[in-house]
Amino acid sequence: MGARTWSAVVALAWLVPACAAAQDSPGLSLAVELSAEGDHAGAALEYRRLAGDAPSGEARGGWYWASAFEYWRAGEYELADRMLNRAEDAQPALGAPALLLRGENAQSARKWAESDFYFESVLRGGTADDEKAFASRRLAAGRLRQKDVTGAGAALDLAPVPQEAARAALAEYNRGRDKSPLTGGLLGIVPGFGYFYAGEWASGVRSILLNSLFLFGMVDTADHDQWGAFAVITFFEFTWYSGSIYGGIDGAHRFNRDRLETAADGIRGASAFEPDPAAWPAVRLNFRF
Amino acid sequence: MRTRRIPGGWPGILLFFAAARLGAAGADLAQELFDEGRWAECARESRRVLLSDPRNETAALHLAVARLRLGGTDEEPLAALTSARDPEIRARAAYELGRLNWAAGDPAAAYPLLRQAFLETRSQPLSLRSGCSLNELLRAFPNLGKDDLALVQSLETCRPLWSRALRAECAAPRARADRGGWLSAPGKWLVSFYRTQIRPAIGARCSLEPSCSAYFLAASRAHGLLGLPMMADRLVREPSVVAEARRPVPGDGAPRFADPVSDHDFWFHGGGGN
Numbered sequence: 423m424g425a426r427t428w429s430a431v432v433a434l435a436w437l438v439p440a441c442a443a444a445q446d447s448p449g450l451s452l453a454v455e456l457s458a459e460g461d462h463a464g465a466a467l468e469y470r471r472l473a474g475d476a477p478s479g480e481a482r483g484g485w486y487w488a489s490a491f492e493y494w495r496a497g498e499y500e501l502a503d504r505m506l507n508r509a510e511d512a513q514p515a516l517g518a519p520a521l522l523l524r525g526e527n528a529q530s531a532r533k534w535a536e537s538d539f540y541f542e543s544v545l546r547g548g549t550a551d552d553e554k555a556f557a558s559r560r561l562a563a564g565r566l567r568q569k570d571v572t573g574a575g576a577a578l579d580l581a582p583v584p585q586e587a588a589r590a591a592l593a594e595y596n597r598g599r600d601k602s603p604l605t606g607g608l609l610g611i612v613p614g615f616g617y618f619y620a621g622e623w624a625s626g627v628r629s630i631l632l633n634s635l636f637l638f639g640m641v642d643t644a645d646h647d648q649w650g651a652f653a654v655i656t657f658f659e660f661t662w663y664s665g666s667i668y669g670g671i672d673g674a675h676r677f678n679r680d681r682l683e684t685a686a687d688g689i690r691g692a693s694a695f696e697p698d699p700a701a702w703p704a705v706r707l708n709f710r711f
Numbered sequence: 712m713r714t715r716r717i718p719g720g721w722p723g724i725l726l727f728f729a730a731a732r733l734g735a736a737g738a739d740l741a742q743e744l745f746d747e748g749r750w751a752e753c754a755r756e757s758r759r760v761l762l763s764d765p766r767n768e769t770a771a772l773h774l775a776v777a778r779l780r781l782g783g784t785d786e787e788p789l790a791a792l793t794s795a796r797d798p799e800i801r802a803r804a805a806y807e808l809g810r811l812n813w814a815a816g817d818p819a820a821a822y823p824l825l826r827q828a829f830l831e832t833r834s835q836p837l838s839l840r841s842g843c844s845l846n847e848l849l850r851a852f853p854n855l856g857k858d859d860l861a862l863v864q865s866l867e868t869c870r871p872l873w874s875r876a877l878r879a880e881c882a883a884p885r886a887r888a889d890r891g892g893w894l895s896a897p898g899k900w901l902v903s904f905y906r907t908q909i910r911p912a913i914g915a916r917c918s919l920e921p922s923c924s925a926y927f928l929a930a931s932r933a934h935g936l937l938g939l940p941m942m943a944d945r946l947v948r949e950p951s952v953v954a955e956a957r958r959p960v961p962g963d964g965a966p967r968f969a970d971p972v973s974d975h976d977f978w979f980h981g982g983g984g985n
Binding site: 463467470471474501603617622624625628629632660661662664665666667668669672675676679 | 975
């Protein structure tokens, strides 16, 4: 065998495993296992390692996308964004999978305007029906979080198939009304009434009982000239009373937030996407509605 | 027929590059994790690099710093790196060791190390950090630099480059740990009294996560006296949150439910409803 043949053999021995390693390397198996065990940050790191060792830009882009997906699941939104930048740098044609994950990531990080942009981009592009249906639901949920009910309805109009469940959730939200934190706070001046206003009846009753008890304690200790005990009980009564006012305001805010989240969850429904592990490092998404 | 000798160099060279490529990928990942401040993962990656290349000074530095950030106290590896071959590694090790000595209450040992880092480094971020740290150290202990006028003059030249954030980062290690201000003091006293005098007698009774005392501490740390009504509201709501059982926290023992401070101050800065 000549020197060139030897060089070719050694080069192949180096390159071929590097390419084939992608499909059945211990690194990939470990990443999949870690993800299944719920250690998404650990899985993301393994995918980053695979990206670092990837022989081609296409494979590197796929692994970085996988890493971003796992970081998103781990709640590491900034890192997910960074990995997506790398994925798109390595594989500029990544397209809808990158936009969808960017949109999901931005929504999880509560960057509503940013997520709108990505989902609108998916809806504008010539993408598959599943992708459009998913993007329209997410866009509607994002717009609702910005209190844009009309915009949310318009986003659902862009879906290729009617989204009845999402429309029903939006209509339900439209029928209800927000509570006013100012009214909640003012009602909270009468212990417990702020909680009643927010619909938290049991908390309201507890607040009335505690305030009554401590007010009675204040009056009783003052009647018996027990000023030390009076000071201690007054401190605690001040705490319960200010808590009642704070609870009235916070209760109204919580009520509004829960109402909004319930509607947004209804719009999103069970829609989600998962990458197809059989296609790694190519990114192919499976949708669920 | 002429036979040709197989040049052993070719396969060797290719294998060398293959090994170097794999090693470099690991080192790059360790560097990225170091820059991201993901210390546990950085320590693991650096160990992986060191297994294949035990003389890799960068990996040794990353490992030593990561271990310190994770709460380790072993100064030995850093001390060894202050005489590394690479001047940047030496400077970074000296900086970390200097900060560590300062935090341990030994400013006299910290001074020459921070000085070494400031004078040796060619990296701008490290130059800024070491210069600013040195300046803060000299402000607290003016006697340390009284014979080094050239250094004091260099620090004066760099002063306009230090941002407010950098000054806060480089402030005296102890001062940095003391956060919350005087408004959080009543909360700390109450929680301390409860934890040392009451809880041992009645046991941990809170079914929420964080516990009521930890919630109070976090609320008063973040919002001062407003922590009191927040705490009262928490105590009034606790049975309802448990009954709703909406957000269970995984763990052993009695079931616990999440109710963090962030769920009750999200509207303080105009985030109402979201």
